[in-house]
Amino acid sequence: MNTQDSLISRTIIVIDKYGYEDLSLRRLTGTLGLTTGAFYKHFKNKNDLYEKVAIELSKNFVNSIPLHKGASAKQQLLIIANYFCKYVEQHSNLADFLFFNPVTLKVFSTKESKYDFLNKISSLIHKLNRKSNVSDHEFFIQIWSFIQGYAALIKNKIVKYDETLVEKTLNEFLK
The missing domain is CATH 1.10.10.60 (Homeodomain-like)
Structure with a gap:
């Protein structure tokens, strides 16, 4: 190194x-x-x-998620949501840095991302978006806002992670 x-x-x-x-x-x-x-x-x-640091954290984060090769895009997104919520609970400072740091926030508004995690989420959302009236970017905002907001509730010990609730909510987005 x-x-x-x-x-x-x-x-x-x-x-x-x-x-x-x-x-x-x-x-x-x-x-x-x-x-x-x-x-x-x-x-x-x-x-x-x-x-x-953010690029390295993003790469490490994606590589740590136990994604199954045969899993559908929806299943992968649910696995990511589960992993993310647990990560935020265990490493809240790193999650705050990676997702709320002004340096990294600039990336969310650009088309080309250096962050593996953001690219993975965007790819899955593109596969899941079947709505003709909602762009991939808008669909990303809807889904990712829910996941981040839910993780913040868990981090602050307002709720406990409920995989069924996450799946029900994702199903609502996919209608």
Whole structure:
């Protein structure tokens, strides 16, 4: 593993433990055992690091989801929803970083994504969207808003995950 990859991996650990919102570059480099000068040898700025961290997190996230090769697009989306809700409960700081960080939020408004997770969700939603009056983008917003909102309720211990409810809701979207 090269130095840049090592810094990305260690940054993921720091964000998981402390969150990203109040993480200054000075504190981050100190936690990583670097000077700010050494940091700038590998990254243009903190946003550059955050973008690379988000790409790595997205790749790790998708590769960790136990998707079955023969599963339908609907079954895969249900597996992802289940995995995501559990992930948010266990790694809320990383989930906040990956899905609500201003650096990563820019990606949601672009057509070409560097994030494996976003690409996987978009691909599944394209396969599931049979509605002529709803674009894939609108359908993505509907489904992903539900999944993220439901995960936030679980994270805040307002509800417990109910796989049946998620499936019923997805079925309503698919009508």
